[in-house]
Amino acid sequence: MKDRLEVSETQREQFRKEGYFILERVLSDHFLELLRGECQHFIDAKDAEMSAQGDEQQGITQKGKRYFIANCFRQQPRLRWFLFSELMADVCRATLGDTTYLFWEQYVVKEAGGKRKR
Incomplete structure:
Protein backbone atom coordinates (compact mmCIF):
# COMPACT_ATOMS: atom_id res chain seq x y z
CA MET A 1 0.00 0.00 0.00
CA LYS A 2 1.26 3.47 -0.84
CA ASP A 3 1.36 6.35 1.62
CA ARG A 4 -0.44 8.69 -0.74
CA LEU A 5 -3.05 7.85 -3.34
CA GLU A 6 -2.14 8.64 -6.92
CA VAL A 7 -4.88 8.79 -9.55
CA SER A 8 -3.62 9.24 -13.09
CA GLU A 9 -5.25 11.43 -15.70
CA THR A 10 -6.09 8.25 -17.64
CA GLN A 11 -7.97 6.91 -14.60
CA ARG A 12 -9.78 10.22 -14.13
CA GLU A 13 -10.84 10.19 -17.78
CA GLN A 14 -12.05 6.60 -17.50
CA PHE A 15 -14.07 7.61 -14.44
CA ARG A 16 -15.64 10.53 -16.33
CA LYS A 17 -16.54 8.34 -19.32
CA GLU A 18 -17.38 4.99 -17.72
CA GLY A 19 -18.12 5.78 -14.06
CA TYR A 20 -15.36 3.62 -12.60
CA PHE A 21 -11.64 2.88 -12.58
CA ILE A 22 -9.45 0.38 -10.75
CA LEU A 23 -6.96 1.22 -8.04
CA GLU A 24 -4.50 -1.62 -7.45
CA ARG A 25 -3.43 -2.53 -3.90
CA HIS A 41 -21.99 -10.09 8.63
CA PHE A 42 -24.55 -8.32 6.44
CA ILE A 43 -24.85 -11.29 4.05
CA ASP A 44 -25.50 -13.58 7.02
CA ALA A 45 -28.10 -11.16 8.39
CA LYS A 46 -29.83 -10.91 5.00
CA ASP A 47 -29.84 -14.72 4.67
CA ALA A 48 -31.39 -15.05 8.14
CA GLU A 49 -34.02 -12.41 7.31
CA MET A 50 -34.90 -14.14 4.05
CA SER A 51 -35.06 -17.57 5.71
CA ALA A 52 -37.33 -16.24 8.45
CA GLN A 53 -39.68 -14.90 5.78
CA GLY A 54 -39.43 -18.00 3.61
CA ASP A 55 -37.95 -15.96 0.76
CA GLU A 56 -35.23 -16.85 -1.70
CA GLN A 57 -35.34 -13.38 -3.25
CA GLN A 58 -35.97 -9.83 -2.03
CA GLY A 59 -35.90 -7.22 -4.77
CA ILE A 60 -32.78 -7.94 -6.81
CA THR A 61 -31.07 -9.79 -3.94
CA GLN A 62 -31.08 -13.57 -4.48
CA LYS A 63 -30.09 -15.74 -1.55
CA GLY A 64 -26.74 -17.45 -2.14
CA LYS A 65 -26.27 -15.75 -5.52
CA ARG A 66 -26.19 -11.97 -5.29
CA TYR A 67 -26.66 -9.34 -2.64
CA PHE A 68 -27.33 -5.61 -2.77
CA ILE A 69 -27.16 -4.30 0.79
CA ALA A 70 -27.17 -0.53 1.28
CA ASN A 71 -26.21 1.99 3.95
CA CYS A 72 -24.59 -0.54 6.24
CA PHE A 73 -22.54 2.16 7.96
CA ARG A 74 -25.73 3.33 9.68
CA GLN A 75 -26.01 -0.04 11.40
CA GLN A 76 -22.29 -0.64 11.84
CA PRO A 77 -20.34 2.47 12.81
CA ARG A 78 -17.00 0.66 12.29
CA LEU A 79 -17.51 1.08 8.54
CA ARG A 80 -17.17 4.83 9.02
CA TRP A 81 -13.44 4.32 9.71
CA PHE A 82 -13.11 3.33 6.07
CA LEU A 83 -15.76 5.53 4.46
CA PHE A 84 -14.44 8.70 6.07
CA SER A 85 -10.75 7.74 5.91
CA GLU A 86 -8.09 9.86 4.26
CA LEU A 87 -7.88 7.23 1.51
CA MET A 88 -11.53 7.67 0.57
CA ALA A 89 -11.21 11.45 0.86
CA ASP A 90 -8.33 11.26 -1.62
CA VAL A 91 -10.42 9.14 -4.02
CA CYS A 92 -13.29 11.63 -3.79
CA ARG A 93 -11.04 14.64 -4.32
CA ALA A 94 -9.36 12.99 -7.32
CA THR A 95 -12.63 12.07 -9.02
CA LEU A 96 -15.38 14.37 -7.78
CA GLY A 97 -13.61 17.43 -6.41
CA ASP A 98 -13.21 19.02 -3.01
CA THR A 99 -16.88 19.34 -2.07
CA THR A 100 -18.29 15.83 -1.99
CA TYR A 101 -20.50 14.07 0.52
CA LEU A 102 -21.65 10.52 1.18
CA PHE A 103 -25.02 9.97 -0.46
CA TRP A 104 -25.14 6.20 -0.85
CA GLU A 105 -22.98 3.31 0.31
CA GLN A 106 -23.69 -0.23 -0.83
CA TYR A 107 -22.22 -3.71 -0.81
CA VAL A 108 -22.74 -5.49 -4.13
CA VAL A 109 -21.79 -9.16 -3.88
CA LYS A 110 -22.12 -11.62 -6.73
CA GLU A 111 -21.18 -15.16 -5.82
CA ALA A 112 -19.26 -17.14 -8.43
CA GLY A 113 -21.62 -19.70 -9.90
CA GLY A 114 -24.18 -18.92 -7.22
CA LYS A 115 -22.23 -20.92 -4.63
CA ARG A 116 -20.97 -19.34 -1.45
CA LYS A 117 -17.35 -19.97 -0.55
CA ARG A 118 -16.54 -19.67 3.12
Whole structure:
Protein backbone atom coordinates (compact mmCIF):
# COMPACT_ATOMS: atom_id res chain seq x y z
CA MET A 1 0.00 0.00 0.00
CA LYS A 2 1.26 3.47 -0.84
CA ASP A 3 1.36 6.35 1.62
CA ARG A 4 -0.44 8.69 -0.74
CA LEU A 5 -3.05 7.85 -3.34
CA GLU A 6 -2.14 8.64 -6.92
CA VAL A 7 -4.88 8.79 -9.55
CA SER A 8 -3.62 9.24 -13.09
CA GLU A 9 -5.25 11.43 -15.70
CA THR A 10 -6.09 8.25 -17.64
CA GLN A 11 -7.97 6.91 -14.60
CA ARG A 12 -9.78 10.22 -14.13
CA GLU A 13 -10.84 10.19 -17.78
CA GLN A 14 -12.05 6.60 -17.50
CA PHE A 15 -14.07 7.61 -14.44
CA ARG A 16 -15.64 10.53 -16.33
CA LYS A 17 -16.54 8.34 -19.32
CA GLU A 18 -17.38 4.99 -17.72
CA GLY A 19 -18.12 5.78 -14.06
CA TYR A 20 -15.36 3.62 -12.60
CA PHE A 21 -11.64 2.88 -12.58
CA ILE A 22 -9.45 0.38 -10.75
CA LEU A 23 -6.96 1.22 -8.04
CA GLU A 24 -4.50 -1.62 -7.45
CA ARG A 25 -3.43 -2.53 -3.90
CA VAL A 26 -4.61 0.63 -2.14
CA LEU A 27 -6.41 -0.99 0.81
CA SER A 28 -4.48 -1.73 3.96
CA ASP A 29 -4.84 -5.23 5.42
CA HIS A 30 -6.80 -3.64 8.28
CA PHE A 31 -9.35 -2.01 5.96
CA LEU A 32 -9.65 -5.13 3.80
CA GLU A 33 -10.29 -7.32 6.86
CA LEU A 34 -12.86 -4.83 8.16
CA LEU A 35 -14.73 -4.65 4.84
CA ARG A 36 -14.73 -8.41 4.31
CA GLY A 37 -15.89 -9.11 7.85
CA GLU A 38 -18.69 -6.58 7.75
CA CYS A 39 -19.78 -7.74 4.31
CA GLN A 40 -20.08 -11.31 5.57
CA HIS A 41 -21.99 -10.09 8.63
CA PHE A 42 -24.55 -8.32 6.44
CA ILE A 43 -24.85 -11.29 4.05
CA ASP A 44 -25.50 -13.58 7.02
CA ALA A 45 -28.10 -11.16 8.39
CA LYS A 46 -29.83 -10.91 5.00
CA ASP A 47 -29.84 -14.72 4.67
CA ALA A 48 -31.39 -15.05 8.14
CA GLU A 49 -34.02 -12.41 7.31
CA MET A 50 -34.90 -14.14 4.05
CA SER A 51 -35.06 -17.57 5.71
CA ALA A 52 -37.33 -16.24 8.45
CA GLN A 53 -39.68 -14.90 5.78
CA GLY A 54 -39.43 -18.00 3.61
CA ASP A 55 -37.95 -15.96 0.76
CA GLU A 56 -35.23 -16.85 -1.70
CA GLN A 57 -35.34 -13.38 -3.25
CA GLN A 58 -35.97 -9.83 -2.03
CA GLY A 59 -35.90 -7.22 -4.77
CA ILE A 60 -32.78 -7.94 -6.81
CA THR A 61 -31.07 -9.79 -3.94
CA GLN A 62 -31.08 -13.57 -4.48
CA LYS A 63 -30.09 -15.74 -1.55
CA GLY A 64 -26.74 -17.45 -2.14
CA LYS A 65 -26.27 -15.75 -5.52
CA ARG A 66 -26.19 -11.97 -5.29
CA TYR A 67 -26.66 -9.34 -2.64
CA PHE A 68 -27.33 -5.61 -2.77
CA ILE A 69 -27.16 -4.30 0.79
CA ALA A 70 -27.17 -0.53 1.28
CA ASN A 71 -26.21 1.99 3.95
CA CYS A 72 -24.59 -0.54 6.24
CA PHE A 73 -22.54 2.16 7.96
CA ARG A 74 -25.73 3.33 9.68
CA GLN A 75 -26.01 -0.04 11.40
CA GLN A 76 -22.29 -0.64 11.84
CA PRO A 77 -20.34 2.47 12.81
CA ARG A 78 -17.00 0.66 12.29
CA LEU A 79 -17.51 1.08 8.54
CA ARG A 80 -17.17 4.83 9.02
CA TRP A 81 -13.44 4.32 9.71
CA PHE A 82 -13.11 3.33 6.07
CA LEU A 83 -15.76 5.53 4.46
CA PHE A 84 -14.44 8.70 6.07
CA SER A 85 -10.75 7.74 5.91
CA GLU A 86 -8.09 9.86 4.26
CA LEU A 87 -7.88 7.23 1.51
CA MET A 88 -11.53 7.67 0.57
CA ALA A 89 -11.21 11.45 0.86
CA ASP A 90 -8.33 11.26 -1.62
CA VAL A 91 -10.42 9.14 -4.02
CA CYS A 92 -13.29 11.63 -3.79
CA ARG A 93 -11.04 14.64 -4.32
CA ALA A 94 -9.36 12.99 -7.32
CA THR A 95 -12.63 12.07 -9.02
CA LEU A 96 -15.38 14.37 -7.78
CA GLY A 97 -13.61 17.43 -6.41
CA ASP A 98 -13.21 19.02 -3.01
CA THR A 99 -16.88 19.34 -2.07
CA THR A 100 -18.29 15.83 -1.99
CA TYR A 101 -20.50 14.07 0.52
CA LEU A 102 -21.65 10.52 1.18
CA PHE A 103 -25.02 9.97 -0.46
CA TRP A 104 -25.14 6.20 -0.85
CA GLU A 105 -22.98 3.31 0.31
CA GLN A 106 -23.69 -0.23 -0.83
CA TYR A 107 -22.22 -3.71 -0.81
CA VAL A 108 -22.74 -5.49 -4.13
CA VAL A 109 -21.79 -9.16 -3.88
CA LYS A 110 -22.12 -11.62 -6.73
CA GLU A 111 -21.18 -15.16 -5.82
CA ALA A 112 -19.26 -17.14 -8.43
CA GLY A 113 -21.62 -19.70 -9.90
CA GLY A 114 -24.18 -18.92 -7.22
CA LYS A 115 -22.23 -20.92 -4.63
CA ARG A 116 -20.97 -19.34 -1.45
CA LYS A 117 -17.35 -19.97 -0.55
CA ARG A 118 -16.54 -19.67 3.12
